Amino acid sequence: MGASLSDLGKLSAAESTFTKALELEPENEIVLYNLGLTQLHLGKLPAAKKTLERLLLINPNNSQAANDLGVVLSQQGQLDKAKLLFKQTIVKNPSADALYNLGLTHSKQGKTSLAVKYYQLAVDKNPRHARAITSLYEYYRNRCDWAKTKEFSQILNSLNSPDPGETPFINITRSDNPQDNLVIARVWSNSLYYEPVKFNYPNHHSRLKIGYATDGFRDFPTTHNLLEVLRSHNKDKYEIFAFSWGPNDKSIWRKKVIEAVDHFIEIDSLSDPETAKLINQLQIDILVDLKGHTQNNRLGIFAARPAPVQVNYLGYPGTTGAKFMDYIVADKIVIPPSAQKYYTEKVIYLPHCYRPTDTRFKIHPPPLQPSRSFIFASFNSSYKIEEAMFKAWLNILKRTAKTVLWIWVEDNPVRQKLTAYTKKYGVDPARITYIHEMDKPQHLARLSRANLALDTYPTNGHTTTVDCLWAGVPVITMAGRNFASRVSSSALTAAGLPQLITKNLKSYADLAVELAAHPDRLPPVDKQSILFDTKSYTRDLEKAFQKLWTMR
Known part of the structure; x- marks a missing residue:
């Protein structure tokens, strides 16, 4: 009976059934295991x-328990x-499960080799x-x-396999x-209990x-992009x-979010069902998920349907595939009308770029050297390369004189691999400079020295692309078929730079x-464009939310 209830997703009823069964058979290993699970x-x-633990006292050799x-302990x-x-x-x-779980625990401790x-x-x-396999791929x-x-x-x-292993984020x-x-x-959304x-x-x-729900209310791109919307x-x-939920980095960013909203509620100590009950008690009208299928998400909260309208927004560039998510905020570039069939959510379109931008920093670039090279730059994470x-980047360097490439890579083994590949391809490794991380104001100042940013594919820059544009650096991108591969195209269009969007690697390289x-043909970045108008963006977002509420 308990197992049947569990299969139907009626977990509280299953828990009650297993608990009653234990009153009759206190040492029944199968019942104890099913209750614990x-x-x-x-x-x-x-x-x-x-x-x-009770089960293991009865049978210390129960390896599954x-x-x-x-x-449980890891979580x-x-x-x-x-x-x-x-x-x-x-x-x-x-x-294999125990070996994998041991590896995952080492990964959580930063012990990557183990x-x-x-x-x-x-x-x-x-x-x-x-x-x-997915973890090794990653x-x-x-x-x-x-x-x-x-x-x-x-x-x-x-x-x-019924369990694809591959997370939706890895897949997109x-x-x-x-x-x-x-x-x-x-598959992943349907597996949520x-x-x-x-x-x-x-x-x-x-x-x-x-x-708004996320673990990103800290010094993190989510807050970098959303803070001015919260304020506006x-x-x-x-x-x-x-x-x-998640880490409290005690940063100025977190403090500013707390100041910008009416209520800042920490839910670390609450389970997903407990959080869902709290959200419903607070009578939230529109619950906005800023995580999707990214790491440390809490889609289980949304699965319980605590709010009448639930929205997938900003943090995850793709469909959640979830019946419990009503809408996704997009624009007609990241999700063309013909692509709506690939989204379980109804698409709510903003008139311009779907994402807000961080425009609070004034940029003070360091003095330029009089005889500098033409600087290409890519500040995307290494997994996107x-x-x-x-190869296209190296081909660009081969075809141009007095050009260099800046890449943001912190990890020495990655630098060594890219250097070896560069040598093998016949390009002088000295033409590539590996850039280290900086605080955002310093990063933007450094970035402003570049002449042209080179985007990645199939995963575009998101915050990275907008940062480049705010620093006055045009970006060449290659548009793909899914949301994640069309974000830079959306930002460039809103910035009035659609001529920098290409359809294949050849046209991408030729344009670079x-x-x-x-260099006189480099298009200037207009910082008065709609991409950087956060107040207008917020009004458009509010109109979208009002429309969702009216249509519920």
């Missing part, structure tokens, strides 16, 4: 821990205890262990090891095929209550809530070469 899925980590207890942040449990489990039963070791052992044990992609990246990408393509950044993106997103609570929704308030909201018409694009040869 149900509590884990409900997000009741202390209860799950207690139940699984030990593995799941390790997962609670007790990483050393989790590792010890996984290691003990592996001695008794070296399953993480990769155990991911590989998991794949050796089970060559079709989707999550371990590791090699981040390090620009393109041979290994291709190997694991092909394995991912060959998998035909690996492939610009929107149909594939939709399939993967649906949630309570089918029947919440009551209010009809209307004097002010529309809008709740019409507080006479809208009551703004910020639901925050694919082999075909890097032409502009390097004729």
